[in-house]
Amino acid sequence: MDDTRITAEQFATQTSSILESVGEVIDGKEEAVRSALVCLLAEGHLLIEDVPGVGKTMLARALAASVDASVRRIQFTPDLLPGDVTGVSVYNPVDREFEFKPGAVFAQIVLADEINRSSPKTQSALLEAMEEGQVTVDGRTHPLPDPFLVVATQNPLEMEGTYALPEAQRDRFMMRISMGYPDAAAEALMLRQRDSVNPLTAIRPVVDAAAISRMIGWARSVHVSPAVEEYAVALAHATRNDPSLHLGASPRATLQLVRAAKVWAALEGREFVIPDDLTALIVPVFAHRLLPARGVHRAGAQPVETALRQIVERVRVPLTARS
Known part of the structure; x- marks a missing residue:
């Protein structure tokens, strides 16, 4: 964690830049964008639950694109294994010892897409990472990058091919929000703007990981x-x-x-x-x-x-x- 202090004005300027950057992609969902930023700066994790196609993954990717930090996306599917998330130990015949190969969770911002489409065993692979900022594989503990944020999306349970998140997993998420359908004006604007251009390609990072650490420190105070x-x-x-x-x-x-x-x-x-x-x-x-x-x-x-x-x-x- 970077302990360098920032001023209230710097905090306001940087948070406004993030909100504006993400808001360029997510039309008419200021509350959802603000909630995502709250989770990032409060060192929590965000669960976005809604029907497919309303912008859950787009919000997560827009937030990640606005921060100059390491980002990994995990597409949760029924055949995803816990080792794919946390990493595995692989035997190196040259050195005659096992080497740890980090999994997809080793990033500062992790996008867990459709988390409830994987089995409960794979879902549970995130428990230690989300609570303690580390993973343990074969008895060895490996720290995760700092800051660390999981933004997970899930479909409603009545959708086909979903597994309910256990209570212990839900409790790891600081907040759960729903995107909801856009209003008519926002949907019409989306049709005009996104017919040939992906708005995510226009996003450039407005802060880096060190700035996020300083903002977290300010919020803590x-x-x-x-x-x-x-x-x-x-x-x-x-x-x-x-x-x-x-x-x-x-x-x-x-x-x-x-x-x-x-x-x-x-x-x-x-x-x-x-x-x-x-x-x-x-x-x-x-x-x-x-x-x-x-x-x-x-x-x-x-x-x-x-x-x-x-x-x-x-x-x-x-x-x-x-x-």
Whole structure:
């Protein structure tokens, strides 16, 4: 991690450059682009879930193209093996010893495309990498590059040929977002602009990996008061005691909510977190980790998202955290 400090103005300029660069490719999806940047600067990982063809992979590739860093893309298929992801030890007959051949996960930005099309065994190959920034093969530990971001895409479970991500795998992702269909104007613009030109070819890196490390350091320094920490814990505990939820938020979820809120506050030009930062992020950070109680159905709404919004309305904000 580069410890060289940057100013608030430099942070704002560099984040604006990234948002603008990615926004040139992803029309009308400012919230999704912002969420991807939050995950990158909060040292988390992003899961993009939606139907095919709405720009999931395009968003991931546009973010990668905007950062001058090492990038690898892994197309998850049913025949993909764990060793293809993490790497394998290969015997060298000349030196008479095994040599480690790094897998596709050894990059600063990893695009895991259609992650839920591979088997659970292959999916689990990413667990250690996403949590600890390293992989262990044949008893030897190999560190991954820094910074390290996994942007994974997945199709809805009802789509053919998909496997459900286990709870432990979902919990490794800081945020889950959906792209959604573009509005009519954005779709019409896409037809005019992309008939003969791929917009990704026009993207040039606007920051390098060292700059990202400095931006991460700046976001880490954003202040979180004890009252705001108390509010974050109260939100997490409310999910564990809600009768409409079978599985509540883990302590990792609470930690990642606060980390994401720090970046969110920094993007808003503040050096401190307020309760609104937590409530703005609670659905994308918490929802994919929770499970509704058996038999809970709400017509026209997602039960987990509805429960989270009700929790936000119900949990009291500490008075000292309001300002």
